Amino acid sequence: MQLTSIIAIYLLFWVMSAFVLLPFGVRTADEAGVEKVPGQADSAPINFRPWxxxxxxxxxxxxxxxxxxxxxxxxxxxxxxxxxxxxxPGYE
Incomplete structure (x- = not known):
C-alpha cells in the first residue's frame, strides 16, 4: 500500500470520526441550567469545543x-x- 493511499484512508477516517464524535460531551443550556439567549435554538450547545x-x-x-x-x-x-x-450461481 502506498503512502498516499494511507494518507487518504486516514483523512477519510478522520472526517468520519469527527462527525461521529460531535454529539459526545456537548450539553445544551437546559442541561447546564444556564439561561438561554433570546432566539437561541433549544438544541444549541453551550460548551462546544472544536479543538x-x-x-x-x-x-x-x-x-x-x-x-x-x-x-x-x-x-x-x-x-x-x-x-x-x-x-x-454460474460464477465459478
Missing part, C-alpha cells in the same frame, strides 16, 4: 487507520470472510 473534538478524532482515526493498514498487510479479514451470500 477537543479534533484531538479526539485524530486519536481515533489514527487507531482505526493503523488497524486498517495492519489488516491489509496481514490479511486478517478478507472479502471471502464477509461474503455471507456465497458465490453467485
Amino acid at each position: 477537543r473534538i479534533a484531538w479526539r478524532a485524530t486519536i481515533l482515526s489514527a487507531v482505526l487507520c493503523a488497524l486498517y493498514v495492519a489488516n491489509f498487510i496481514e490479511g486478517w479479514v478478507t472479502v471471502d470472510d464477509i461474503n455471507i451470500f456465497g458465490t453467485p
